[in-house]
Amino acid sequence: MAENRNRPIRLGMVGGGAGAFIGGVHRIASRIDGEYQLVAGALSSRPEVAKESGRELGLADDRIYTDYEEMARAEAAREDGIEAVSIVTPNHMHFGPAKAFLEAGIHVICDKPLSSSLEDAQALASVTPKNGAKFLLTHNYTGYPLMRQAREMVQSGALGKIRVVQVEYPQDWLTEKTDEDNKQASWRVDPKRSGAGGAIGDIGTHAYNLARFVTGLKTEKLAADLTAFVPGRQLDDNVHIMLRFEGGAKGMLWASQVAVGCENGLQLRVYGDKAGIEWRQDNPNQMWFTEFGKPKQLLTRGGAIGVAPAEHMGVRVPPGHPEGYLEAFATLYTQFAAIIRGDGAEYTDVLPSMADGIEGMQFIMAAVRSSEQDAAWVTLEG
Amino acid sequence: MAENRNRPIRLGMVGGGAGAFIGGVHRIASRIDGEYQLVAGALSSRPEVAKESGRELGLADDRIYTDYEEMARAEAAREDGIEAVSIVTPNHMHFGPAKAFLEAGIHVICDKPLSSSLEDAQALASVTPKNGAKFLLTHNYTGYPLMRQAREMVQSGALGKIRVVQVEYPQDWLTEKTDEDNKQASWRVDPKRSGAGGAIGDIGTHAYNLARFVTGLKTEKLAADLTAFVPGRQLDDNVHIMLRFEGGAKGMLWASQVAVGCENGLQLRVYGDKAGIEWRQDNPNQMWFTEFGKPKQLLTRGGAIGVAPAEHMGVRVPPGHPEGYLEAFATLYTQFAAIIRGDGAEYTDVLPSMADGIEGMQFIMAAVRSSEQDAAWVTLEG
Amino acid sequence: MAENRNRPIRLGMVGGGAGAFIGGVHRIASRIDGEYQLVAGALSSRPEVAKESGRELGLADDRIYTDYEEMARAEAAREDGIEAVSIVTPNHMHFGPAKAFLEAGIHVICDKPLSSSLEDAQALASVTPKNGAKFLLTHNYTGYPLMRQAREMVQSGALGKIRVVQVEYPQDWLTEKTDEDNKQASWRVDPKRSGAGGAIGDIGTHAYNLARFVTGLKTEKLAADLTAFVPGRQLDDNVHIMLRFEGGAKGMLWASQVAVGCENGLQLRVYGDKAGIEWRQDNPNQMWFTEFGKPKQLLTRGGAIGVAPAEHMGVRVPPGHPEGYLEAFATLYTQFAAIIRGDGAEYTDVLPSMADGIEGMQFIMAAVRSSEQDAAWVTLEG
Amino acid sequence: MAENRNRPIRLGMVGGGAGAFIGGVHRIASRIDGEYQLVAGALSSRPEVAKESGRELGLADDRIYTDYEEMARAEAAREDGIEAVSIVTPNHMHFGPAKAFLEAGIHVICDKPLSSSLEDAQALASVTPKNGAKFLLTHNYTGYPLMRQAREMVQSGALGKIRVVQVEYPQDWLTEKTDEDNKQASWRVDPKRSGAGGAIGDIGTHAYNLARFVTGLKTEKLAADLTAFVPGRQLDDNVHIMLRFEGGAKGMLWASQVAVGCENGLQLRVYGDKAGIEWRQDNPNQMWFTEFGKPKQLLTRGGAIGVAPAEHMGVRVPPGHPEGYLEAFATLYTQFAAIIRGDGAEYTDVLPSMADGIEGMQFIMAAVRSSEQDAAWVTLEG
Missing domain, CATH: 3.30.360.10 (Dihydrodipicolinate Reductase; domain 2)
Known part of the structure; x- marks a missing residue:
């Protein structure tokens, strides 16, 4: 696994505020190989939680959002806006954010399953991502x-x-x-x-x-x-x-x-x-x-x-030194980073x-x- | 597991001649706790194989049979005749011998499955064993x-x-x-x-x-x-x-x-x-x-x-000294011996x-x- | 592992009366492949225990001993006397019986270690067995x-x-x-x-x-x-x-x-x-x-x-059907039987x-x- | 394991250039919980390797060194200088850098063993760290x-x-x-x-x-x-x-x-x-x-x-999701970060x-x- 030799990708997160489990996993996975830097988030729909969680994670106040649609708009408009977003909300809240960010031209990393209904899933598949924004589903065990x-x-x-x-x-x-x-x-x-x-x-x-x-x-x-x-x-x-x-x-x-x-x-x-x-x-x-x-x-x-x-x-x-769940998860993040950079053709086939x-x-x-x-x-x- | 403290039960065998696998397993299982002694057999339907296999196992010539029905009759008639018989033939050859020996008043130890058809199985269940002859099916893993x-x-x-x-x-x-x-x-x-x-x-x-x-x-x-x-x-x-x-x-x-x-x-x-x-x-x-x-x-x-x-x-x-397949098999034989002797009421419930x-x-x-x-x-x- | 095709070897035992552990193990090991039949014993130095234990194991009264030297003499003198003896006493009681039986021309199967002192061990090694009587030490894990x-x-x-x-x-x-x-x-x-x-x-x-x-x-x-x-x-x-x-x-x-x-x-x-x-x-x-x-x-x-x-x-x-401690122990007994019968040259090298x-x-x-x-x-x- | 809620600690590294194993491990360990950011390094004593390795890791040119003493001086003098340094050189090259950075008031994270001689080890122990600089030895299995x-x-x-x-x-x-x-x-x-x-x-x-x-x-x-x-x-x-x-x-x-x-x-x-x-x-x-x-x-x-x-x-x-070598290593880094921040008294006892x-x-x-x-x-x- 080669270490990142590039500027980290600017990452946002939807969901994953205080008390969440999988949000923390995504953040560690994004950091292990140094490929991403978290700079924005709509970590909770409850403003207080969103704010506090964001500050604790070192986000600047103007990049802490409570509404993912606003976040998609605002970040897409910034020169230093996020390039990718992790969606770590409960299943029924995958579709909305995924659609919003893809349509804003921001790459999406979405926790599984894709949604809470097949209709949502199919609707999402028919979205036309702006600027060729890519999509990753974190079926992490494949990593x-x-x-x-x-x-x-x-x-x-x-x-x-x-x-x-x-x-x-x-x-x-x-x-x-x-x-x-x-x-x-x-x-x-x-x-x-x-x-x-x-x-x-x-x-x-x-x-x-x-x-x-x-x-x-x-x-x-x-x-x-x-x-x-x-x-x-x-x-x-x-x-x-x-x-x-x-x-x-x-x-x-x-x-x-x-x-x-x-x-x-x-x-x-x-x-x-x-x-x-x-x-x-x-x-x-x-x-x-x-x-x-x-x-x-x-x-x-x-x-x-x-x-x-x-x-x-x-x-x-090396073998005998065990790697685990977080490393496998990180491998998805890291290889998706290569795809985002246009350098990961070899991974297209294996990433969910x-x-x-x-x-x-x-x-x-x-x-x-x-x-x-x-x-x-x-x-x-x- | 208490060792046998009694005269061994006289055992016969149907099937289990040269080249067979499960016959040898039954014989070891019958010996481990010293509860049985093999004294008669119809080890094969082919006379030459039956004879040679019987002699190799130390059977007297007059107790080597090629026909299980003759064996059932002859052994039931002897004063020193077998008290129990092991049936270790292929599935379709379970029913006949089992019926014959039960009706001759000889306890039956039968390999699984009970037969090759449900009809045979039900017919066997409706047999009236002479003198209360008992039946054991060797689902050995329960041992x-x-x-x-x-x-x-x-x-x-x-x-x-x-x-x-x-x-x-x-x-x-x-x-x-x-x-x-x-x-x-x-x-x-x-x-x-x-x-x-x-x-x-x-x-x-x-x-x-x-x-x-x-x-x-x-x-x-x-x-x-x-x-x-x-x-x-x-x-x-x-x-x-x-x-x-x-x-x-x-x-x-x-x-x-x-x-x-x-x-x-x-x-x-x-x-x-x-x-x-x-x-x-x-x-x-x-x-x-x-x-x-x-x-x-x-x-x-x-x-x-x-x-x-x-x-x-x-x-x-003791624990840490592994026992295995043969011991588990032997436990069925040994506890069935107790039942044969009228001393195994506690095992009725667990024996197949x-x-x-x-x-x-x-x-x-x-x-x-x-x-x-x-x-x-x-x-x-x- | 071929099954015994011969008359079982007549076996005696020294030690192994009520309450003993390793005596029972030796008895099972001797039976598994049908190579031995226990016919005599000095199972305890306490007469009552010796008698009761012997009877429980089906020994005839005249073959229940309390003194191993008497047993060696008497059995060597009988036409149907034991051909081999298992010594399963505590360590300090290995030397005496082993010497007595070897000198009586009876094959010895002795539990390990050989004795309780090096002097005894060396003295035993210098004994000249009568009639080429053989010796086996049951380091069973080698089986x-x-x-x-x-x-x-x-x-x-x-x-x-x-x-x-x-x-x-x-x-x-x-x-x-x-x-x-x-x-x-x-x-x-x-x-x-x-x-x-x-x-x-x-x-x-x-x-x-x-x-x-x-x-x-x-x-x-x-x-x-x-x-x-x-x-x-x-x-x-x-x-x-x-x-x-x-x-x-x-x-x-x-x-x-x-x-x-x-x-x-x-x-x-x-x-x-x-x-x-x-x-x-x-x-x-x-x-x-x-x-x-x-x-x-x-x-x-x-x-x-x-x-x-x-x-x-x-x-x-077959593989997948586990064998264990008793089978390994039995292998020593069975291969020693081949040696006793003059048919086990291939095992001389591997038996302890x-x-x-x-x-x-x-x-x-x-x-x-x-x-x-x-x-x-x-x-x-x- | 709480996620970092603070500004990352500025980290330097001595050793760990191209081809090294343990340097990469230290870098991942420093990143997993988001506690450190690598900003300077003397990654090799060979200028070309140092430069290339540094650039590949995203270091600014003026923070790529070939001499650890110069690095200690220069970084100690910068307002945004490193707060801690990881020493990942072969054993004989632990003492020099560790002494230099401790005396410059920079916390030291040193790979094991402490040195290549007891004399060096004792000399290092007698160094008086400037400004109470702390020391961590990465006996990672304790993590x-x-x-x-x-x-x-x-x-x-x-x-x-x-x-x-x-x-x-x-x-x-x-x-x-x-x-x-x-x-x-x-x-x-x-x-x-x-x-x-x-x-x-x-x-x-x-x-x-x-x-x-x-x-x-x-x-x-x-x-x-x-x-x-x-x-x-x-x-x-x-x-x-x-x-x-x-x-x-x-x-x-x-x-x-x-x-x-x-x-x-x-x-x-x-x-x-x-x-x-x-x-x-x-x-x-x-x-x-x-x-x-x-x-x-x-x-x-x-x-x-x-x-x-x-x-x-x-x-x-959660249990059932395996963690491994890198996570254990990271725990040392993360808890040492708490000590550096004056907030890790509970870890003093467990960190090597x-x-x-x-x-x-x-x-x-x-x-x-x-x-x-x-x-x-x-x-x-x-």
Whole structure:
């Protein structure tokens, strides 16, 4: 991972005020390789919070906004205005800001999922960005070096023809009834702010996106059984899905927020007719790779490689020195910076895009629709 | 695990001649605790093989048979005749011998699944055993001490109300087209000898049985997607199933014989509203147990226990000295010996029975039926 | 692992009465492959215990002894007398029985260490066995298939020239003051029954023997720091040793009975100039093997092999079905049976011998001597 | 981990030009929490490299130096001069810059070990920093949240009286003869630049420091056996040490650069009379904790805690989202920033200090001295 050798990109942020989680993650990710400098923000819709949060982050008073549309206008008009903006609001508040900034010619980095409804997602996709403004969706798990390597291994044929894809994302933090005061939890279980999906939208999309990223397989149909286990909960907290991919591969996806003992157990297993891989996010510096009839190999991030080369994978420190979640997140930011500078053509293919966001929304809606029909097979397109 | 303090039970065997795998396993299992002595056998239907195999195992010539019906008659007539028989033939050859020996008043230890068709299974269940002859089905994974403990933990309420059950059994040994000369493989992929299910019958039933054993949950419905990935294969080599249990719990079952890198990855994970457990057969002396909001605990076979007592679990050597597959298998044999001797009332509840065998066949047939209907929800009863 | 095709060898046992641990282990080990049948015993020096224990194990009254010398005489005189005897008494009671049975022409299977003093060990080595009676020392960890394979890999040069050997055996069961009533613990902490070494003799010898077995390296010198951490304990409960091998390799050995959290953590790591291996007894079906500059490979018992063939390794069930402590122990018994029958020349080299027992005693005494001299370097020979 | 709410501290750097490893690590660490901004540097003693590296990092030309003394003078004289400097040169080049900047009143962040000789280390300790300039030694592994927690657990008595400390740091990257062109390797095996110790200074000090940090135990004596396994190598590439601590605890330390299969296997295990802990750097988000007689618990960074509170531990993202090497490194930088600002009194105790650096040098020299005397016991003081 080369260090930034350029002037940092001027960055703004929408959402991410006091008490937020993912806003802080985006800020660290933007800083790790020195590619961005935060200079403006509409960190909260509540003026006091916006002001205080902005000042604490060192923003000048005239670049602290409470209205994202005003921010888009004002920043686009400044000579030293922001070049990119991070949108880290709850799902239902992605569409508005993303549209506003793209139309103002400001590059957009948007947290996933793309929106809270497929309509919003499609509307956003039809926006014409001014001056070719670019869009990045932060499906951050695709930034892990070994997931990049896994993708290359699939593409190079090292696994042969893919047959089975098992992906899961169990957590346990919503095992009990959600406290209204828990800012992280409360919007995620509220259909008005999350959209029609609970766990399916919050973590199911991550699992789905990662499986798609690594295998490249297109989904033909899915059958979903969504459940809200916690009494009174309106949105699903457990997701069981069977997948059929074009070309005949099959898969299972399990996402849960009530699997006691699982902190953040994203796991991907892919089996082809030549070889299989297995990877877990909670120890992301290792990946199993087994060729049929040979011993299992433990590939390590940046370490000795059995099959595919590990170049341009976003490795910062030598194998054995673990990198983690923030570094993977930062890799998306840093490679998007290269694209913004017109120097990142090689990353266009791997960075999560508007199209991935649309597909993610289709996936969520298809799962909800299938589940409402007693787990009937449905297509993503509806 | 107390050592045998009695005269060994006289044992016969049907199947298990030269080249067989599971026959040898049954013989070791019968010997470990000194509870049985093999004295008769119809080890093969081919006279030469039967004779040679019998002699190699030290059987007297007059107790080497080629016909199981003759064996049942002759042994029942001898004063020193066998008291129990192990049936270790391919699936389609379970019914005949089991019926013959039960009707001859000889206890039966039968490999799983119970038969190759539900009709046979039900017919066997309606047999009236002479002299109260008993029946054991060797769902051997239930013999692992930690699976016994898991069952007790569920029953004692340590996990709370069960919500999610994830069970899987991936292997890779049938990844490629089966060699006709591979005795183990050839009958398993042949509908005439295996029945209508491939992986579903060979390993899917084990996974299903283990989940049922530990959770006690009854299945309401299942939706199955069975696939034969290897070109030309007639029976499924990959099984995807969604499960709905009575009372609202949900589950997923994955079994595969084409998951490259998996030797024998039977894994059970059960999550309740209070706690969760996770166990893998390939390192069976450990089980994760997590109470919500507390650190994960690694319970060990016979070791310090978080919740439930571990008595009568079949532990032979101290924690840290691993026991394995053969010991778990032996525990079934040994506890069945106690039942045969009229001294094993405490084991009646935990040993796999005729009823478990019927349910296993229902499970296989339901999965096949569902898959034929594009993964429609079906009940076990049909 | 081929099953026994012969008449079982008639076996006796000295020690192993009610309440004993290792006696039961030896009995199971003798039965697993059907090679032995227990027919006589001096299971305790207390007549009542001897009688009751013998009857419970199904021995005829006239073959229950209380005196091992009488047993040796009587059994040697019987036409159907025992052909082999297992000695499973505390350390100080190994020498007498071993000498008596060897001189009576009865094969001896002796628990480790060879004795409680080097003098006894040497005296035993100078005994002339009648009729070529053979001797086996049950350093059971050498029976694990992957340790056999590791030894072959070292011999074949797969690791290159060995540089570093790290072996350890931590337990925690003696963390607190020993209860007098704990039969297992009490003799192990008593110099009269254990000899001059505590942990060094009980588990340190196992660790040392395993390192020697796998690497073949001869010890040039060692420096030992033995400690009794528990107040009032007379024998060491923690062992720190630095090793220098002939040819320049170096090693460390750690054994402890006060390492809280360790059940039975025997671990061996060997590093050569070409490759390294790592193995743990508590998950003995796996071994890491890494060639320099390549990914780590996880070799499995009986599974796909990176380098050396795994024949004659004592594998009973397919990879993924774990075998454990009892199976490894049984492999020693079974291969010794082949030697007894004159059919086991191939095993002479791998089965632990009288010479290994002498070296084990030298190792214990050298460690005690070094520790008394403030961890001075000493040779095994003194 | 609170985000920086202040103006970033102006930072300079000595060393770390093109081709360097640890310089880049320091720069990322300084950026992660937004606490520092790099504005000046003497990145190389070669003018061309210094200039080019400086420009690439965005330094103004007048703040690119080739001489650290000139840099110290010039920066101290500027109103906007650097407030702190990172020293990331090879060991023999730590003393000069550290002295110069401390005497110029500029805070110093120095890579470990403190120097290449004990004399230099002591001379540095006797420098009187101008204006109370502070000093930080980057023993980065102490920045891992679970190592902070382990230290608190020891201090709180959760482990009881410490008995045994096993620490190790195996690598394999110097298994073969070092290529002269490998910038990272070449100075580490050169006594002129590394000092008298090879592996002992490069990684042995890290292991020693971490054990000291967590246990708080003072070393009474050590006996060291250092080896250079690679033919022609002048400095040790393998370190075996036995440790005796004040109060009676014992320990072993193993460090190696020739342990094939080990990338960066720093591991610490500490056993007291009540409980034990085990931690590995390559999966640093987990730590085993076992209370005697209870099941092992897997504590996670920021997760549910068995014993001690995990506040102020430097956790940035929720449990299950792994943090790694760079985050731990950044925690040292960030907490040192608080001290620089006069707001970090709570961190004084945990941040590695000049005294730790002196002790580290004493440790290196004692190990070398002991090894030269055939592993005689020596004290740190000589």
